[in-house]
Amino acid sequence: MTTNPATQLEGKVALVTGAARGIGFGIATVLAERGSQVAICDLSDDASAEAAEELASAGHSAMGIATDVTDRDSLDAAVERIIENYGRIDILVANAGVWASTGYEDRPEYNDADWDITHSVNVRGVVHSAEAVIPHMQERGTGRIVNIASHGGRKPRGVATGRTLGFPYIVSKAGVIQWTHGLAIEMAPYNITVNAVCPGELWTNMIQGIYTNRRNVSDALSDGGISDDFRVSMENTVPLGRGQTPRDIGHAVAFLASDDAAEITGQALNVNGGAKMN
Amino acid sequence: MTDATNLDGAITLITGAGRGIGQGIAEVLSERGAVIAMSDLDADAALVASTAINANGGQSVPFGGDTTSQESMDGLAAAVIEVFGRIDILVCNAGVIGAPGYQDRMEHTEEDWDATFGVNVKGFVHTANAVSPHMRERNSGRVVNISSHGGRKPRGAKAVLGNIQAPYSVSKAAVIQWTHLLAIELGSNNITVNAVCPGVLWTPLWEKIAQNRITADPSLAEFTPREIFEQSVKERMPMGREQTPRDIGKAVAFLASDDASEITGQALNVNGGAVMN
Numbered sequence: 001m002t003t004n005p006a007t008q009l010e011g012k013v014a015l016v017t018g019a020a021r022g023i024g025f026g027i028a029t030v031l032a033e034r035g036s037q038v039a040i041c042d043l044s045d046d047a048s049a050e051a052a053e054e055l056a057s058a059g060h061s062a063m064g065i066a067t068d069v070t071d072r073d074s075l076d077a078a079v080e081r082i083i084e085n086y087g088r089i090d091i092l093v094a095n096a097g098v099w100a101s102t103g104y105e106d107r108p109e110y111n112d113a114d115w116d117i118t119h120s121v122n123v124r125g126v127v128h129s130a131e132a133v134i135p136h137m138q139e140r141g142t143g144r145i146v147n148i149a150s151h152g153g154r155k156p157r158g159v160a161t162g163r164t165l166g167f168p169y170i171v172s173k174a175g176v177i178q179w180t181h182g183l184a185i186e187m188a189p190y191n192i193t194v195n196a197v198c199p200g201e202l203w204t205n206m207i208q209g210i211y212t213n214r215r216n217v218s219d220a221l222s223d224g225g226i227s228d229d230f231r232v233s234m235e236n237t238v239p240l241g242r243g244q245t246p247r248d249i250g251h252a253v254a255f256l257a258s259d260d261a262a263e264i265t266g267q268a269l270n271v272n273g274g275a276k277m278n
Numbered sequence: 279m280t281d282a283t284n285l286d287g288a289i290t291l292i293t294g295a296g297r298g299i300g301q302g303i304a305e306v307l308s309e310r311g312a313v314i315a316m317s318d319l320d321a322d323a324a325l326v327a328s329t330a331i332n333a334n335g336g337q338s339v340p341f342g343g344d345t346t347s348q349e350s351m352d353g354l355a356a357a358v359i360e361v362f363g364r365i366d367i368l369v370c371n372a373g374v375i376g377a378p379g380y381q382d383r384m385e386h387t388e389e390d391w392d393a394t395f396g397v398n399v400k401g402f403v404h405t406a407n408a409v410s411p412h413m414r415e416r417n418s419g420r421v422v423n424i425s426s427h428g429g430r431k432p433r434g435a436k437a438v439l440g441n442i443q444a445p446y447s448v449s450k451a452a453v454i455q456w457t458h459l460l461a462i463e464l465g466s467n468n469i470t471v472n473a474v475c476p477g478v479l480w481t482p483l484w485e486k487i488a489q490n491r492i493t494a495d496p497s498l499a500e501f502t503p504r505e506i507f508e509q510s511v512k513e514r515m516p517m518g519r520e521q522t523p524r525d526i527g528k529a530v531a532f533l534a535s536d537d538a539s540e541i542t543g544q545a546l547n548v549n550g551g552a553v554m555n
Contacts, residue, residue: 184516185551188550238465239543255537263548264547266516267547267551272540273542277458
């Protein structure tokens with residue numbers, strides 16, 4: 001039984017939230033390349049449609065659905081449309097997330113709005129996504145849920161910097177990991193596995209905002225711009241010396257969603273070049 | 279496009295490949311296209327396992343090898359490189375649960391500590407020492423260490439299996455820590471180092487534990503050891519299933535593939551959710 005590169009997820013139907021760009025689009029792309037039909041669920045109608053169109057033009061099957069993960073009704077409607085269109089959902093990737101509330105770029109410290117939005121999107125959004133899909137998966141007695149957390153949700157270490165802006169985010173991502181553990185136990189009797197992938201740092205819109213903020217509120221890491229800051233930071237903090245890409249995260253999701261991972265549940269897997277280890 | 283399971287032509291050295299988990303890893307990697315150097319202290323077992331893989335269309339060569347000896351591992355690495363030209367993937371798997379006769383004890387002995395440290399910890403160090411200079415030179419390589427979910431934090435109110443597994447669990451925790459450290463050490467050479475932590479598999483130890491329970495509790499007399507094992511798995515494992523050597527092989531195949539090029543220093547439980555990290 002030699003496996004064919006293109007058939008790891010042949011015929012599966014995947015719902016990916018926050019899939020129009022960044023990590024979510026990287027995941028959607030890899031899942032599509034491995035044979036999945038993919039529902040791109042993103043807050044923006046246009047962005048969802050454009051991302052689905054991009055996958056379709058590469059010969060994959062994809063549909064775009066405007067979805068607000070903070071609104072359970074929006075997710076229920078999305079799930080209904082996907083099942084109408086593709087007949088089922090085999091894989092849920094709860095990826096949609098935010099770093100902080102708008103206007104954070106010049107703040108070193110968190111505010112109440114940061115706690116609210118990270119909890120609402122990163123925690124409750126992941127919970128809503130699962131709740132909307134679980135009854136369907138339970139009925140079929142099969143399913144794969146992969147939550148995108150962050151290695152920031154693992155135990156921190158280091159010395160004080162005075163920059164607490166990221167606290168609400170890392171607390172929310174720790175919440176995603178704990179939710180993954182708890183849900184895995186509840187879903188195991190239904191043959192549904194629940195795992196998390198914890199990305200390290202990727203050169204996405206989110207990380208560009210983070211490095212812009214860092215430069216604005218403390219000393220620059222390099223003589224260049226934020227991309228140089230990022231490179232220097234990766235060289236200094238990551239054993240493999242580099243940042244990750246959205247496709248790297250997609251590869252780990254594809255594995256956890258595949259038959260090969262049938263005995264893996266409740267686990268969080270860092271994809272971060274070894275920057276934190278668990 | 280790469281596939282999580284595509285290991286075409288990858289030269290893979292597996293220790294303890296003659297039986298059990300090591301044999302399962304060899305089978306899966308072989309099916310995914312890898313060429314396997316199957317090392318085992320029991321050279322006859324390596325030969326039988328290798329013959330079976332080759333009869334199934336795979337490509338493998340059996341080797342002896344005593345992981346407790348640095349010289350033996352240096353010789354093994356040199357022999358594998360002589361035969362195949364290189365080593366792309368190293369799977370450190372050879373392990374022991376205790377000193378000989380452990381199946382008949384519920385309490386650990388000095389010898390159990392020596393055996394588990396000698397094989398499970400120093401054996402992995404010797405094997406990595408033998409292969410890593412070659413991987414550093416090529417600026418490429420994958421190391422996967424087989425630990426155990428027993429090497430993660432324990433929990434529970436009482437030791438239902440006695441303390442015979444303590445030396446083993448401590449040694450497997452050390453394998454995880456060794457994995458973390460080696461990942462940092464080899465990261466700048468583009469070599470990833472990860473661990474897989476298997477859960478519960480049907481092994482001679484489990485058979486003995488089940489037999490001991492039946493002997494101690496007359497109400498269990500009507501059950502076979504296998505039935506006792508299955509009941510325990512249902513009670514302790516969220517997914518309600520045991521794992522198989524092939525399940526472990528699939529996780530190793532992923533960590534050894536291009537798909538896992540950004541994953542290093544991690545330990546991955548393959549245990550149906552019995553312990554979570």
